[in-house]
Amino acid sequence: MKKLLSLALLLTLALGLGSCSKDDDATVEVRGVWTSRSQFEGLARNSAVSFTIGDKAYVGLGTDGIDKFTDFWEYNRTTNTWRQRADFPGVGRYLAVGFAADGKGYVGTGYDGVNRLKDFWQYDPSTDQWTRKADFGGSARYNAAAMTINGKGYVGTGYDGNSKKDFWQYDPATDTWTQKPSFGGNKRMGATAFSIGSTGYLLLGADNGIAQTDIWSYDPATELWTQHKDLVYHDDSNDDLDYDYSALPRQNAASFVIGEKGYVALGANSGNKTDCWEYNPAADTWTVKTAFAGAGRTYPVGFALGDRGYVALGNSGSTRLDDTWELAPDAENE
Structure with missing residues (x-):
């Protein structure tokens, strides 16, 4: 009887161990620490624009649901302070785009509450002056995506x-717009774009209310778009190919780039999101980071300064926000 009991116990243990998967054995450490930083000094708002020049970030425009703003502010990471700069000289607007190139900031397109817009303006931080540049080469629009x-x-x-799904290149040296090949996915609004090295990435957004799951990279040297792993649940018999990125699709998110990694946080898909994800282009993989510490929101701004990412503003339901948060992406989360 003792021998039979021993054999039964051994068999039970063997079956239990045999049923364990890699996921059961592995403990996944989620990294990243969010810290509240100096509150944005302008009025609370959503759908603003941002760009970075050197070690400073610039944030402005947007709406509080009634007014369309023209004010612009500079954030200094070193001193953790905001300073108001020259007002944007165009009409107040929201859902515009902003990017930086060769030490200057560029802002254009958007919506003033009545009209879709296509004017473009250059900001010079050394003189604190705005200059009107060539109008955007495509149709007047809002809720577009931009990158450098x-x-x-x-x-x-x-x-x-x-x-829309068209793409246009702006050359600051000649102040000209040139249409480039469109990517292969669906039209969309509320998409996210960023560049890592010499490659641009376009992802997320919604088409006819449906969150898009495709990711595309653009090589300006060849003018070719390449599709990457879809943001879905993928189950393969080879465990190394299993992944679940189905929580990632969303629109109107914040994004930024630190080093060779891209980051996406917040936005909306069946409700406001608080999760944050890191993209490794070398492996074409996504890793979840520590969830955002503030209120879930949509239409925020995102930017990076040095080895830190920042998220600010946005709206949570009917509430407009004016907080600023900093992410240390590799810090241990206690």
Whole structure:
């Protein structure tokens, strides 16, 4: 009887161990620490724009649901302070785009509450002055996406009465816009764009109310778009190919780049999101980071300064926000 009991116990243990998967054995450490920083000094708002020049970030425009703003503010990471700069000289607007190239900031497109816009303006931080530049080369629109690659700006997607998927390059040296090949995915608005090295990335957004799951990279040297892993649940018999990125699709998120990694946080998909994800382009993989410590929101701004990412503003329901948060992406979360 003792021998039979011993054999039964051994068999039970063997079956239990055999049923364990990699995921059961592994403890996944989620890294990243969010810290509240100096509150934005302008009025609370959503749908603003941001860009960075050197070690400073610039944030402005947006709406509180009634007024459309023209004020612009500079954030200094070293002193953790905001300073008001020259007002944007165009009409107040929200859902515009902003990018930086060759030490200057560029802001344009958007919506003033009545009209879709296509004017573009350059900001020079050394003189604190704005200069009107060539109008955006595509149709007047809002809720587009923008990025900078190798000193040139790129603007595309958005809404001009219909969702769009066209892409345009801006050359600051010649003040000209040139249409570039469109990516292979659906039209969309509320998309996210960023560049890592000499490659641009376009992802997220919604088409006809449906969150998009595709990711595309753009090589300006060849003018070719390449599709990457979809943001879905993928189950393969080979465990190394299993992944679940189904929580990532959203629109109107914040994004920034630190080193060779891209980050996406917040936004909306069946409610406001608080999660944050890190993209590794070398492996084409996403890793979840510590969830955002503030209120879930949509239409925030995101930017990076040095080895830190920042998220500010946005709206949570009918509440407009004016807080600023900093992410140390590799810090241990206690």
